[in-house]
Amino acid sequence: MGEERAPGPSVRLRLTLSYAGFLVVAGALLLAVVWVFLLRYVPEDVRSGQGVPGGGAPPPPFIPSRSDLQRAFVPKAAGALVFLLVLGLLGGWVLAGRVLAPLTRITHATRLAAGGSLSHRIRLPGRRDEFRELADSFDAMLARLEGHVAAQERFAANASHELRTPLAITQTLLDVARGDPDGDTGELLDRLHAVNARAIELTEALLLLSRSDAATVVREDVDLSLLAEEATETLLPLAERRGVTVETSGDVAPAVGSPALLLQLTANLVQNAIVHNLPDGGAVWVTTAARPGTAVLTVENTGERLAAELVPTLTEPFRRGTGRIRTEAAGVGLGLAIVQNITAVHGGTLTIVSRAPGGLRVTVELPTPEQTHSR
Structure with a gap:
C-alpha cells in the first residue's frame, strides 16, 4: 500500500495566500519605488533662509526634511500594506472560490462515478476553457x-x-x-x-x-488475399450443402496482425455470408484490395433486404439477422461481434452496409506494414 500522507492546505487557501502575497509584494515594490525615486533626493536637514534686514521679517516658510517625510510616510505606507493584505485575503478567497467552483462539480461527479453512478453528467456551463x-x-x-x-x-x-x-x-x-x-x-x-x-x-x-479483446497480440506481416482463399476453401463444403456459390478475387493485400485472429475474422465473415443467404441460388463474393496505407477485405452476399436501422445492431453479441433465430447452421450469434473485436484490436475499421438487392456488404480495413511501422 502507498504511504499515507497528512492532509495539506486546500488549493483554495493556497490560491488565496498567493493572491494576498502578490498584492503585498506589489505594494511594497511600489513604495520602494517612491523611496528610491523621490524621498532619497530630499535633503536630510533643510534650514530656512535669513530674515529680511531692517526689522521685522516674516517667519521663514516650513520646508519638510527627509525625516519629516519619513515620519509622515511610513505609517501611511504600513497601513496601506495592511489594507492590501486584508484585501488580498478576502478578495483572493472569493476569487479562488469562483475559479475552483467547476473543480468542485467535477470532484462531486467523480465521487458519484466511484460509487457506481455512471449516469450522472457534469454538463459544465460557460465558455470553453481548461475546466x-x-x-x-x-x-x-x-x-x-x-x-x-x-x-x-x-x-x-x-x-x-x-x-x-x-x-x-x-x-x-x-x-x-x-x-x-x-x-x-x-x-x-x-x-x-x-x-x-x-x-x-x-x-x-x-x-x-x-x-480477441486482449491488446497483447503477436503481430506479423500477413496477406489478406491468402487468408481469404484459405477461409473460402475451408467453408466450401458448407456452401455446397446450402447451394451457395463463393467467388474469391482481388489483389495482394499486405497487412499487419495475428494470422490466427485474422483468419478467424475472414472465416467468420465468409461463414456468416453463406449461412445468412438465399434459400437456394445464393452467392458470396470475397475480394481483397490494397489502398494507400490500408489493406481491404470485402465480403458481399445475397439474401433478404435488411432495414438500415437494423444493420448497426448486427455486431452485438447473439444477434442473428432479423432476430434471435435458431436454425441448424445459424451459429451462436457471435460471428460479427468477434469480427468487430478483432478489427478493433488490429487498429482497423469495420463497415457494414445493406445492399439494395438484398444481403450485406462487410468491409474490413486494416493498416499496412508501412503504415504500422511509421507510427
Missing part, C-alpha cells in the same frame, strides 16, 4: 463507461441464456430417457451429441471473443 474541456472529457468518458457496462451486462445475460439452453435440453433428454428405459438409445446419443457440440461451439466462441 470546461476537463468536464466535457469526463462526461464523454462516463458515457463510454456507461455504454460499456450496459453492453457487458447484456452480454452476460445473453451468454447465460445461450449456455443454459443446451444444458436444459440435455437435462430434458436425460429425463425422458430415464422415464423410458426401452427407448432408442442411438437417437438419444445423436441428439445429445448435437446439443453438446453446440454448447462446445458457443463456449469456444466466447473464449475467442474474450481473447
